[in-house]
Amino acid sequence: MVGHRCSVCGLVAFPPDPYGCQNCGASEDALEEVELEAAGSLRAMATVHRHHQDHPATPFTVGIIELVDGPVIKAIVQGEEASVGSRVEGKLVPTEITDNGTQLVDLYFQVVK
Ligand SMILES: [Zn+2]
CATH class of the missing domain: 2.40.50 (OB fold (Dihydrolipoamide Acetyltransferase, E2P))
Structure with missing residues (x-):
């Protein structure tokens, strides 16, 4: 499973959100892909x-x-x-x-x- 981790606030989101962090509002540039354990x-x-x-x-x-x-x-x-x-x-x-x-x-x- 592939999700996103926000480099600003640390939120891990699944599914990945291409628009930015749903928690702190950081842009998509602050999101890094992370592999999540199922x-x-x-x-x-x-x-x-x-x-x-x-x-x-x-x-x-x-x-x-x-x-x-x-x-x-x-x-x-x-x-x-x-x-x-x-x-x-x-x-x-x-x-x-x-x-x-x-x-x-x-x-x-x-x-x-
Ligand atoms: Zn964030």
């Missing part, structure tokens, strides 16, 4: 039973994840054992094949045992 803890979660698109198939669980590097993101969480406070790690999962045959992947999170 791991963190689950802050909250909700199961989606009805969804307006075919993918992902319902039911699925959406989690609010605090990454070990700081940013808080929203992502799909897999695993019946997931609960608030669980340690989770990201994994690229094949999701669907487009009309032209391209395999799409998405970053899902799974509970670390």
